[in-house]
Amino acid sequence: MPFAGNVMRAFAAAVVLVAFVLASALALAQDFNLVIRNHKFEPAEIRVPAGKRVSIYVSNEDATPEEFDSTALKVEKVIPGKSKGLVRIGPLDPGRYEFIGEFHADTAKGVVIAE
Amino acid sequence: MLGALVIVFREVIEAGLIIGIVLAATRGVPGRSNWVAAGVVAGALGAGVVALFAEAIADAFEGSGQELLNASVLGAAVVMLMWHTAWMARHGREMAVEMAAVGAAVTAGQRPMTALAVVVGLAVLREGSEVVLFLYGVIAAGTSGSSLFVGGLFGLAAGAAFTALTYYGLLSIPARYIFAVTTVLIALLAAGMAAQAVQYLDNAGVISVLGRRLWDSSGVLPQDGMLGRLLHTLIGYTDRPTELQLLAYLATLAVMAALAWVATPARSPRTAV
Numbered sequence: 001m002p003f004a005g006n007v008m009r010a011f012a013a014a015v016v017l018v019a020f021v022l023a024s025a026l027a028l029a030q031d032f033n034l035v036i037r038n039h040k041f042e043p044a045e046i047r048v049p050a051g052k053r054v055s056i057y058v059s060n061e062d063a064t065p066e067e068f069d070s071t072a073l074k075v076e077k078v079i080p081g082k083s084k085g086l087v088r089i090g091p092l093d094p095g096r097y098e099f100i101g102e103f104h105a106d107t108a109k110g111v112v113i114a115e
Numbered sequence: 116m117l118g119a120l121v122i123v124f125r126e127v128i129e130a131g132l133i134i135g136i137v138l139a140a141t142r143g144v145p146g147r148s149n150w151v152a153a154g155v156v157a158g159a160l161g162a163g164v165v166a167l168f169a170e171a172i173a174d175a176f177e178g179s180g181q182e183l184l185n186a187s188v189l190g191a192a193v194v195m196l197m198w199h200t201a202w203m204a205r206h207g208r209e210m211a212v213e214m215a216a217v218g219a220a221v222t223a224g225q226r227p228m229t230a231l232a233v234v235v236g237l238a239v240l241r242e243g244s245e246v247v248l249f250l251y252g253v254i255a256a257g258t259s260g261s262s263l264f265v266g267g268l269f270g271l272a273a274g275a276a277f278t279a280l281t282y283y284g285l286l287s288i289p290a291r292y293i294f295a296v297t298t299v300l301i302a303l304l305a306a307g308m309a310a311q312a313v314q315y316l317d318n319a320g321v322i323s324v325l326g327r328r329l330w331d332s333s334g335v336l337p338q339d340g341m342l343g344r345l346l347h348t349l350i351g352y353t354d355r356p357t358e359l360q361l362l363a364y365l366a367t368l369a370v371m372a373a374l375a376w377v378a379t380p381a382r383s384p385r386t387a388v
Contacts, residue, residue, distance in 0.1 A: 063255060065248045065249070071337070071354065074355065078248055080169045080173060080248070085181075087318075093328070106118065
């Protein structure tokens, strides 16, 4: 059945294409790491590329929960104690974007610099 | 202690504004306090459950569980508010009559109360889970936490007082305008929630289009200032909105207006009550 065969081939091609696009999209999205220790962010400053979607893996090593909070980055995310959270940001215009750990705002401070 | 008070107060006023508006919108509806109270209790219980499973939720859906939960909760609240608006447009005038005839026809008042009780519950759930997590962290931190805990309780009380203030403030509006005012408030509330929901979907990685920010008014009216926060909850003010957020906001307002328009029965002046 040549018609079914063509459909199958087109479908396979589409699957390969989608997989390729997804893979390249994943490759484009860059990953960064951030640690919360003693209610502080380490590092307190992250440089990310402007105009791209960026993933930040936040690892909370404290026993207590923390909230990654930034109106500038448009993120509000609770990261329970002794666990990891994924924060997705961007695309950002070049500039400084401050964030805090809302539950310990006096010590947990950091900034994302998009350039 | 002051820090804890401020954090808890901030979370509570967001739910408090919504409760205040719901109470004002349902003035005269029999049994509404029970509905609202049920919403608050269910929301508080739900907040406890969400806080308890915070880690499992955060890990779900490849680390996007929390964002998806928030988006769902907000989305559900928007749908409930739309339902309420459509219902009110259809039955608003009958309700006005009911209010005049005290205690009559309870059933007619119940349907919008279900929707609004759910909205109250969802608001308490969303803001409450953060309060629970924060207070849990304070308690887990040990002895020095007790003053923070007291601060948190004061924050809760201040938030409750704020709810009362919202309610009585709205009640000072003359009765014949209150339906119009609360209808507009509910439409803006829903629009703001929709804008927040799409941002959560963006954070979850579900949507990745129209993510450019349109403007930055944080210099003039910062969203994390007191006024900014109030306006954020009340009318969905965002100091750095994305294209998608503005789109969701306007679309929700349009749907609200359309629902109110479509659901309103054809006016026949003679048979008017």
